[in-house]
Amino acid sequence: MTPVSLESYLLVGAALFTLGLVGFLTRRNLIIMFLCAEMMLQGVAINLVAFARYRGNMGGQVLTLFIIAVAACEAAISLALILVLFKRRKSLDVSLWQDLREPDQDPIEDEEPLPTPPRAAPLPTLPVAGREPVSVPKENSHV
Amino acid sequence: MERLIREFWPMLLPTALGFAAVYFAAPRVRGSKWALGAMLGGGALAVFILRLGMMNAIWQERMLFLIFSAVALAGGFMLVTHKNPAYAALSFTLVIIASCGLFLLNGAPFLMAATIIIYAGAILVTFLFVLMLAQQAGISDADARTREPFLACLAGFILLGALLSVIQRTYDQRKLQPFLEQARRLMLAQDLTEAKAILVVDEEARSLKFLDDLYELMPNLSDRDRDEMINLEVYLAVGNLDEMSKIDEMRKIGEVRKIGEFILNKGLETGNLFQPPVDLSNGKSKPIAQSPFGGTSSAEPPAVDPKTGRPRERLPAANVDVIGRSLFTEYLIPVLGAAVLLLVATIGAIVIAGRTGEVLR
Numbered sequence: 001m002t003p004v005s006l007e008s009y010l011l012v013g014a015a016l017f018t019l020g021l022v023g024f025l026t027r028r029n030l031i032i033m034f035l036c037a038e039m040m041l042q043g044v045a046i047n048l049v050a051f052a053r054y055r056g057n058m059g060g061q062v063l064t065l066f067i068i069a070v071a072a073c074e075a076a077i078s079l080a081l082i083l084v085l086f087k088r089r090k091s092l093d094v095s096l097w098q099d100l101r102e103p104d105q106d107p108i109e110d111e112e113p114l115p116t117p118p119r120a121a122p123l124p125t126l127p128v129a130g131r132e133p134v135s136v137p138k139e140n141s142h143v
Numbered sequence: 144m145e146r147l148i149r150e151f152w153p154m155l156l157p158t159a160l161g162f163a164a165v166y167f168a169a170p171r172v173r174g175s176k177w178a179l180g181a182m183l184g185g186g187a188l189a190v191f192i193l194r195l196g197m198m199n200a201i202w203q204e205r206m207l208f209l210i211f212s213a214v215a216l217a218g219g220f221m222l223v224t225h226k227n228p229a230y231a232a233l234s235f236t237l238v239i240i241a242s243c244g245l246f247l248l249n250g251a252p253f254l255m256a257a258t259i260i261i262y263a264g265a266i267l268v269t270f271l272f273v274l275m276l277a278q279q280a281g282i283s284d285a286d287a288r289t290r291e292p293f294l295a296c297l298a299g300f301i302l303l304g305a306l307l308s309v310i311q312r313t314y315d316q317r318k319l320q321p322f323l324e325q326a327r328r329l330m331l332a333q334d335l336t337e338a339k340a341i342l343v344v345d346e347e348a349r350s351l352k353f354l355d356d357l358y359e360l361m362p363n364l365s366d367r368d369r370d371e372m373i374n375l376e377v378y379l380a381v382g383n384l385d386e387m388s389k390i391d392e393m394r395k396i397g398e399v400r401k402i403g404e405f406i407l408n409k410g411l412e413t414g415n416l417f418q419p420p421v422d423l424s425n426g427k428s429k430p431i432a433q434s435p436f437g438g439t440s441s442a443e444p445p446a447v448d449p450k451t452g453r454p455r456e457r458l459p460a461a462n463v464d465v466i467g468r469s470l471f472t473e474y475l476i477p478v479l480g481a482a483v484l485l486l487v488a489t490i491g492a493i494v495i496a497g498r499t500g501e502v503l504r
Contacts, residue, residue, distance in 0.1 A: 004200045004208045007314035009245065011154075011195060012212040014306040016219055016238070019165075022299035023223035026169055026292050029285040031270050031277075032228055035235045038262070039219055042242050045258075053249040058469040061251050062477075065466070068254075068261055069481040073488030075266040079273065080496035086277050092228075093285035108290070112172045114282060 009050030017043030030082050030092045034075075041071055153194040154307035160187035162300035168224035169292040177224065184220050188213060208248055215241035226286050229278075232271050239263045253463045 016039055023036030045064045052060025082092070089096045098107055148155065160183050168180025192213050198205065218237030225231040239262045243255040289295075470478055 004204050004248065005198055005314070007310060008195050008198065008208065008212075009249070010310045010314060011191075011307055012215065012245070014310060015161075015191070015216055015303065016242070018299050018303035018306065019216070019219035019223055021302065022165055022296055023219075025295035025299065026165075026289040027223070028288055028290060029228050031274055032222070032231050032286075035222060035232060035267075035270070038266070039222060039235065039238055042215075042238060045254075046242055046245050049246050049249045049251050049254060052251070058465055058473075061254055061462075061466055062469055062474050064251075064254050065257065065470070066477060066481055068257055069485060072261055072266065073484055075269070076488050076492040077495070079269060080492040082273065083496050084498070086273075091283065091285060092277050093283065095284065095288075095290070110284065110288060114172060114284065114287060117282070 006050055006054045009046055013043040013046040013050070015043070016040070016046065028094050030085065030094050033094065034078050034082070037074075038071060041067055151308045151311065153190070154311055155304055157187040157191040157194070158300050158304040158307060160184075160190065161303070162296050164220070165223060165300075166292055166296045168220070169289045169296070170224065170226045170287055171289070171292075172287050175226075177226075180224060181220075184217075188216055188220075191216070204248060207244065211241045211244035211248070215245070226282070228274050228286055229271065232267060232274060236263050236267055239267070251462065253466050 020036045020039035020041075020043065023039070024033050027033055027036065045067050048060040048064045048067070050060075052058060052064075085097065086092060095108060095110075101107070164180045164182075164184035164187055166180070167176040167183060169175075192209055195212065196205065196209055200208075215238050218234045218241060221234035222231045222238065225234065239258060243258050246252075246255040246258065
């Protein structure tokens with residue numbers, strides 16, 4: 001009986017890395033893109049820790065610690081950048097910044113319009129307080 | 144091509160399913176098939192987990208490993224495909240916590256704590272805060288649309304298929320396991336008939352199938368090792384084992400035992416990784432100067448707790464100690480570099496975010 005093999009950890013790490021890669025390529029929300037990059041780092045960290053155990057030395061764990069430090073720096077910088085970008089365009093959509101593309105590239109247009117959100121029902125209004133209600137006597141009343 | 148599929152289908156099938164899953168589940172303005180994508184993703188995950196589960200490991204560790212990796216991958220899928228960014232960010236916490244479980248399984252409790260505190264505690268909460276601040280009413284362009292989902296998924300999952308196949312090809316130890324077991328039995332063989340029964344499968348052809356198969360498994364043996372093995376094989380195949388046994392049985396058993404030792408050592412060496420040097424299951428480890436996963440070997444704790452009289456649990460409590468030691472001796476310069484990096488990042492973040500009075504477009 002042996003511990004879980006190194007191969008298994010490497011497989012999981014590779015799968016996490018690729019999921020992060022696909023997410024980074026497809027998503028348009030700046031923050032989700034950042035989180036996907038962090039997920040790629042997690043995949044790498046799993047690899048490193050597994051290697052550290054199977055090699056029986058601390059190199060992998062120490063490197064993972066450095067990964068965490070770099071991720072913290074990255075988070076601080078990207079948070080600042082995202083805030084600046086958001087202030088300018090009022091949106092987290094990364095495609096709003098496509099005027100940074102190469103000059104010979106065509107811009108990406110969104111073909112389908114966004115569905116209009118359903119109109120919320122109007123809020124109920126309260127009558128003005130402190131006024132005597134005007135009572136209209138009904139016809140044919142026997143009071 | 145056929146051989147490729149036959150050999151690697153446990154890797155390629157979940158890759159293809161995962162491709163379809165992420166492609167269908169990716170956010171779209173109209174006609175999003177999230178449920179279909181999630182079902183496909185579940186199938187991919189099930190196949191992948193079944194493949195991962197095919198191993199000869201301690202069952203508790205195996206179960207924990209499978210649970211943690213399933214949660215991590217499911218969380219990753221949610222992060223990539225969920226339309227609501229707040230839910231996506233929360234499912235990233237799942238990824239973090241599950242991979243922290245994997246850290247713990249690998250004997251890294253300090254890293255587990257640090258990762259949870261920094262990722263799940265600090266980074267994620269800050270980003271959730273910004274997400275909430277920046278949240279727009281209703282569905283926005285940023286969350287309801289994707290860029291080139293087909294091409295991105297294709298590229299990503301081709302990479303994944305290649306990675307998984309290469310990892311399986313390089314590190315798969317399931318095939319080697321019976322040979323190492325045989326070599327072990329060879330070493331422990333008491334007499335020649337027993338050794339012969341292990342070594343020579345076909346008595347008529349005198350073929351040493353055991354060694355033949357071993358060649359195929361170890362393509363990366365060095366030439367010298369290969370020559371040595373061929374010498375051994377020729378010696379065994381040409382010389383009649385029975386006659387040899389008459390001459391000097393004891394000595395010959397010694398020879399056979401040497402062959403078993405040789406094969407075992409080569410097997411362990413070729414993939415130095417085939418067998419972990421540190422076995423956490425029973426606490427036995429190869430003599431290394433500092434065992435980072437449970438105390439330094441010089442100050443090995445007594446096996447029995449003197450107070451309770453029961454065997455002492457081997458918690459990897461010395462992990463922090465050893466990490467600190469190696470950080471501040473072996474990796475001192477990188478630590479200083481990381482410190483400088485943190486300082487620069489702090490200043491940079493303040494400078495970037497602190498600008499006021501800019502002309503906003």
